[in-house]
Amino acid sequence: MFSWLGTDDRRKKDPEVFQTVSDGLKKLYKTKLLPLEEHYKFHEFHSPALEDADFDNKPMVLLVGQYSTGKTSFIRYLLEQDFPGMRIGPEPTTDSFIAVMHGDTEGLIPGNALVVDPKKPFRKLNAFGNAFLNRFVCAQLPNPVLESISVIDTPGILSGEKQRISRGYDFAAVLEWFAERVDRIILLFDAHKLDISDEFSEVIKALKNHEDKIRVVLNKADQIETQQLMRVYGALMWSLGKIVNTPEVIRVYIGSFWSHPLLIPDNRKLFEAEEQDLFKDIQSLPRNAALRKLNDLIKRARLAKVHAYIISSLKKEMPSVFGKEGKKKELINSLGEIYSRIEREHQISPGDFPNLKKMQEQLNAHDLNKFQPLKIKLLDSVDDMLAHDIAGLMVLVRQEETNRPQQVVKGGAFDGTLNGPFGHGYGEGAGEGIDEAEWVVARDKPMYDEIFYTLSPVNGKVTGANAKKEMVKSKLPNTVLGKIWKLADIDKDGMLDDEEFALANHLIKVKLEGHELPTDLPGHLIPPSKRKITAE
Numbered sequence: 001m002f003s004w005l006g007t008d009d010r011r012k013k014d015p016e017v018f019q020t021v022s023d024g025l026k027k028l029y030k031t032k033l034l035p036l037e038e039h040y041k042f043h044e045f046h047s048p049a050l051e052d053a054d055f056d057n058k059p060m061v062l063l064v065g066q067y068s069t070g071k072t073s074f075i076r077y078l079l080e081q082d083f084p085g086m087r088i089g090p091e092p093t094t095d096s097f098i099a100v101m102h103g104d105t106e107g108l109i110p111g112n113a114l115v116v117d118p119k120k121p122f123r124k125l126n127a128f129g130n131a132f133l134n135r136f137v138c139a140q141l142p143n144p145v146l147e148s149i150s151v152i153d154t155p156g157i158l159s160g161e162k163q164r165i166s167r168g169y170d171f172a173a174v175l176e177w178f179a180e181r182v183d184r185i186i187l188l189f190d191a192h193k194l195d196i197s198d199e200f201s202e203v204i205k206a207l208k209n210h211e212d213k214i215r216v217v218l219n220k221a222d223q224i225e226t227q228q229l230m231r232v233y234g235a236l237m238w239s240l241g242k243i244v245n246t247p248e249v250i251r252v253y254i255g256s257f258w259s260h261p262l263l264i265p266d267n268r269k270l271f272e273a274e275e276q277d278l279f280k281d282i283q284s285l286p287r288n289a290a291l292r293k294l295n296d297l298i299k300r301a302r303l304a305k306v307h308a309y310i311i312s313s314l315k316k317e318m319p320s321v322f323g324k325e326g327k328k329k330e331l332i333n334s335l336g337e338i339y340s341r342i343e344r345e346h347q348i349s350p351g352d353f354p355n356l357k358k359m360q361e362q363l364n365a366h367d368l369n370k371f372q373p374l375k376i377k378l379l380d381s382v383d384d385m386l387a388h389d390i391a392g393l394m395v396l397v398r399q400e401e402t403n404r405p406q407q408v409v410k411g412g413a414f415d416g417t418l419n420g421p422f423g424h425g426y427g428e429g430a431g432e433g434i435d436e437a438e439w440v441v442a443r444d445k446p447m448y449d450e451i452f453y454t455l456s457p458v459n460g461k462v463t464g465a466n467a468k469k470e471m472v473k474s475k476l477p478n479t480v481l482g483k484i485w486k487l488a489d490i491d492k493d494g495m496l497d498d499e500e501f502a503l504a505n506h507l508i509k510v511k512l513e514g515h516e517l518p519t520d521l522p523g524h525l526i527p528p529s530k531r532k533i534t535a536e
Contacts, residue, residue, distance in 0.1 A: 021290040021400055024393045025055045025297055032385040033297070036378045037304050040311045040371070045362050046303060046354065047180055048124035054181060055293060057121040058102075059285035060150045062178050064207075065188030066200055067156025070219045073258045074188065075100055075151050078282075080259075080412045084108045084139040096135045097174070098153040103140025111136030121181060128177075131168030144411025148286045152178055157200045171199070172206040179210045180300075183285045183292050187216045191224050191232050196239050204243045208355075209299070211244065213292075215251050215281065222256035222271065223263050229254070253278040283408040290397050298390060301382050302352050309342045310335075310359070312374035324369060332363050429515025430507070434524045441499075441506045441525065448502040461495040467504070474508045480517070484508060487521045490530045499527035 018024030029050055036042070043049055063071040072086055083100050085108055099114075099122070109117075111133035115126040125136065135155070154175070155167075179185055185207060196204075207214060218236060221229055233254065240250060255271040255278070256262060262271070285292075319327055331338070339353050401407075426434070433440025455466040464485075471481050488504035489496060496504060503525060511517055523531075 018393065018396060021294065021393055021396050022055050024389075024396065025293055026052055028385050028389055028393075029055075029297060032381045032389075033301050033304060036308055036382050039375060039378055040304075040308045041366075042304050042307050044366075045307060045359070047177070047300070048127060050300075051118070051121070051123055053119060053121040053123070058148065058150050059183040059289045059292070060152060060178075060181065061184045061186060061282065061285070062152045062154070062175075062182040063186050063188060064154055064175065064203060065157065066190070066193065066197060069156070069188040069190045069193070070257060071156070071188050072153055074186075074217070074219070075153055077257045077259060078151070078413050079143050079145050081141070081143055083141050083143075085137055086139070095155050096137055097132075097155065097178075099136075099138040100146065100151040100153060101138055101140055102143065102146035102150070104142060106141045107139075109138040109140065114138050125174070125177065128169050128174055132174060135167075135169075145409060145414065147411070148407075148409040149183075149282070152182065157197060157203060172202050175203055176206045179207050179213070180296065182213065183289060184215060184282065185210060185213045187214060189216065189218050189236055191218055191221045191229065194232060194235055194239060196243065201243055204240075211250070214244075215253065215278070216240065217257065217278070218252055218254045219257055221254045221267070222265070225264060226266050229267065279414055283414060286407040286409060287401060290400060294390065294393055294397060298386065301386055303354065305379060305382055306342070306348060306352050307354065308374070308379060309346060309348075310338065310354075311371045313338050313342060314363070314368050315371040315373050318368050318371075320369075328363075328368050331368065332360050335360055335363070429510050429513065430518045430522060430525065432510075434522065436524070439524075439528055441502050441527070444506065444509075445498075445502045448505045449498055451505075452498050452501045457498075461493075461497050462501060464494055464496075467496050467501065471504065471508065474512060476508065476511060480511060481508075483517055484511070487517070490521070490526065499529060503527060 018027065034049060037049065063074060065071050076082065076086065079100075083098075084106055085096070085098050111125070112130075114120055114122050114136065115133065116123070120138070122136075122138075125132065155171075187204070216236070218233065221232075224232065233252070236252065237249070244250060253274045254267075255274045257275070262268060314331055317327065317331055318324065336356055339350075339356065342348060343350060343353070451470060452462065455462045455470060467485075468481075471484070474481070476484075484504055484507045487507060488500045490500060490503075506525070507517060
């Protein structure tokens, strides 16, 4: 009797088992979250329903910026290849959204054909109408970079008089749709044009709740002097601080992302380091794609729950017969109070609620009497997903990452500095002397030998205690000096001979000059007399 109660309890406690993260996300969405979204008209207020392609597609990078900030040139720089539909110029040249994706042959697919292709994650863009679809194309081409990621080029955001001309579709809403589905959003700024137009400001605000995906590139930085660059960087951070309402500072990459010679090469090393950091960030996207999709599903589920509470609260307050219109206006005007009440009753964070003003505008177009009352079973199903099933998927995410550790973006500009003398930091720091026949430490060894013989060596070696007295004069922390000792004590006898002592001092110099220490001692730094030991 009542055996079904136990079965239901077991079902809640035991999370579902999935073969892949992608399959798990699809099933959880369709069986647990989608019913809640449909019941409370979530898709009419926030975001269209997700499809299989949204879970299966490659990581996407969205480029956003005012015209002539170098968005299209940036893509050309990454791919090291022109793509169909590409136009570059100082005036607003890119007037369309271009999805640059991998394909066996080069070609353009127009927007209307793109939104009926079930294999592409763009079907729901159909809702933005012909005005948008006529300005949306997919450029396909065979390129190794695009085997791992896709890139979305956007029209240049207008300024001045141009921004008053209507585009014929809701530009900010389209960007918001993409922001929900992409893995990285790169905002590009021109070092010469830092003014943030009204349209750009509106766009950045539309990216709210996706701050974790945003990176900023200060492009064309080679065209200004160092002192000016510092001022421009400060001005950019100040401008962004007024628009992006987060206490954290957004990561800004400074550089010149095109294949032309640097106009002012003073900051070449800075640009190289920044480029490497940005490339590492983009290269990590395939590895973290499953985790990003999981994170976005959790965010969507939290918003859907809050939306259900809002809709059901409005339904509860509506009269069944008389005074419907008056009550509707009253409820919409007091929506802020309804938010506060839901926040208190259900212990929901204020950050999970949708934008108040936007929600009020949308509610005006709906008949509140047609809304549904609170259905606890649907909410329990989503809570069960968040509490149990997501935890199981997290384990699966880690397993997939372990099984495919080499999942990084390759080809194009990503391979340009991978090997050879133009790799980042090649021939610098611990890499100095890598191509030389002579041991690089030998240059300064006479100076180090003078110090070595003042430390009372016994049988040609100084003890750890005596070596420490000299090494701490560098003022480096003990953790760093300990690592240097491990690298320099090649025969692991707890003492240093003259070559090992010289090597230790060379590594101290490398660290004091601002370079990182190697994890393992490179072959060219091993003293010639010790190379047989390490070979064994």
